[in-house]
Amino acid sequence: MNDVITRITMDELPGLAQKMFGEGQRLATLTAVDLGDGTLDLLYHFDKDLVLSHYRLTVPKDAVAPSISGVYFAALLVENEIKDQFGLNFSGLALDFGGHLYLADEVQNAPFCKLSLTKKA
């Protein structure tokens, strides 16, 4: 890893978002990674003057993570994307697409989770 990733817990997240927003950090994006043991890594990437800082939050797949879209409106798309692809629910989404931001209604949910890997002929 080229940068340090700080671990945070779910309770610290809303406070962290407020703090970063106050410091004038730009939310670069979120990344979700399936760890394969029923948990997901959520990585929060912040940027200020081209310096990135990263925070890692590990959540169980069936948990409800707090949304930071109330503070950073920009988080809205990516949180909906994670909901689409990993089936992780967020509380307090500014605009909720209900797991169908990308996926049509008839498509399976959470295609990015490891169990759903299929290889077409």
Added chain:
Amino acid sequence: MARTILPFGPQHPVLPEPIHLTLELEDEIVVSAVPALGYVHRGLEKLCEVRDFHQMIQIVERVCGICSKIHAMCYCQSLEEMMGADVPRRAKYLRVVWSELHRIHSHLLWIGLFADAFGFESLFMQCWRIRERIMDINEATTGNRVVVSVNVIGGVRRDLSREHQTWIGEQLKLVEKEVLALKSTIVSDYTVKSRTQGVGVLTKDQAHQLGAVGPVLRASGWAQDARMLGYAAFDELDFEPVVEVDGDCYARLAVRFREVLQSVDLVRQALTRLPEGEISVPVKGKPNGEIITRVEQPRGELMYYIKGDDTKFLDRLRIRTPTFANIPPLLAMLPGVELADVPVVVLSIDPCISCTER
């Protein structure tokens, strides 16, 4: 006054790509806009589990055809850093040449489409005519007009001969001359100004808080350009980020117009200083660990997150494309805009939907 709901897209004459916006209108003024995505979603990040990390270069090039070179460069740079490859300097310079050529053709393409959005068709034709020179360079040097596919992990696949370098220099002179001939039209024409000035304003604070990137961010007064990180050979070349302060559509047009000339200059610098030597090194091993890499695309900052677990298949590939970051700012620009200006504002972020949805 009763509110009207108006669907915009997915198939719309000004949009080259399908995106749907649900516009809520009061008279002719937009009150709110809600996007609906998914018309171009393929799910190609997931393909890293069925294609090995060398084959993925071809996939990431097709995230977006317009800036395919820069996607592949970002991907290769991530893996090179992860596997500790020492990329030859000549390869780094050649990467700059092709990526700046892509920026020129992408910006000219956009200026054309933008002009077409407010009905200035002759400007559209002129920009695309100039752009064909860049496409010719791409085709002559790499074999393909659009998806140039020159990057491999460890360097580039093709070299530029001396004849090619001289010829590119001559072509760029013509491009520069022709672009400068359009300057008075693009920068000071009454039609252009009346349709773009004061339309879709994004203030300096808003741009930063909503996570805007690239020309949208720079048009709102932030001097932030991922090329300042000095990847490839950008640390050895001279350039200043192009900044405008007004934050309206006109400022975004001005930023991109000036970036065309800046890129012409960068290609020239790279060709003059092109060092001799190898163009690629063999890279051994398999990707292991996590990495985040950023480069500057024509549309803004592109970010790759790659996680490898020492197998030939990547564990996770996440691509944060610039348009993905510019959609929340777009939603903030639209309220208060007249319905007739909606296409102009939507195009002003240079939307690349196939990037956004991957």
Added chain:
Amino acid sequence: MSLTDWINKGRLKSPWVVHFDCGSCNGCDIEVLACLTPLYDVERFGILNIGNPKHADVLVVTGTVNHRNKTVLKNIYDQMPGPKAVIAVGACGLSGGVFREAYNVVGGVDKVIPVDVYVPGCPAKPESIIDGVVKALDVVKTKLGLA
């Protein structure tokens, strides 16, 4: 010459094209657009690009079909008046291309609507797209019973 003959003559002499991007990477889209611009300039053959499927004779589709845009594609096809021809442009439109294994990809355009002309390439070159449109005119001619 009857009125129908006049109309048919116009149809074959000046086909109107509507372009729909299904899920393309933009590579083929910009090549379709490049066909309209001064270097290739298809208008010299009477080919016009228009935004409204109800005015169009030929549908040019680029890119893979996914689960959400297949209904849009079907709608656009249904809105076009007959006789009509469909051109699939690029490797993705033909078969799904490099994305065929992706989870949200249905496959080529012919999984949803009948395709008359296939233009290969990744991306297809403007010359071959123009050639494809000219081939599509033969299809329209056959459908009119004039071939």
